[in-house]
Amino acid sequence: MTGYCLRAEVDFAALGQLREAAWGGRDDGSGWPAVLSRSLTWVTAHEQGRLVGFVNVAWDGGVHAFLLDTTVHPGWQRRGVGSRLVREAVQAARAGGAHWLHVDFEPQLEGFYAACGFRPTAAGLLRLG
Structure with a gap:
């Protein structure tokens, strides 16, 4: 049975491996302490002690508030x-006091986020680097 934890201690190397499995690329986990702080x-x-999903x-x-880095291991999708x-x-x-929750997503995830209750909005984006 899959267990869910809020603000649990994170094995950053395992989080990097999860992100690599789900999205490709390289992630050694070293950047996550600063992000989560x-x-x-x-x-x-x-699942049985193994990290299979994460969202920030x-x-x-x-x-x-901003929903980021939603990640599920391919074997658990x-x-x-x-x-x-x-x-x-x-x-x-909501419990933390946010009134609005924003999410950006790739086009193939529109149905997933719509099913979660999000609606499309116009937004702007400026590349800084």
Whole structure:
């Protein structure tokens, strides 16, 4: 059975491996302590002690929070893990005082986020580097 934890201690190397498995690329986990130190919360999903899912909630310190880095190991996708991670993150953001939860996503994930209750909005983006 998959267990979900809010703000649990994170094995950063395992998080890097999870991200590599789900998204490709390289992630040794070394950047995550700095990221999570500025987060409102995060949610992890574990199966028999193994990290199989993760989502981060960043925020502006006020009423806006941002859903980031939703990741589910390929072997656990399409089992409801991602949806549960998002539900837990939504509840935690609300409890933390956020009034709005924003998410950016790739086009192929539009249906997933719509099913989680998000609606499309116009937004702007400026590349800084």
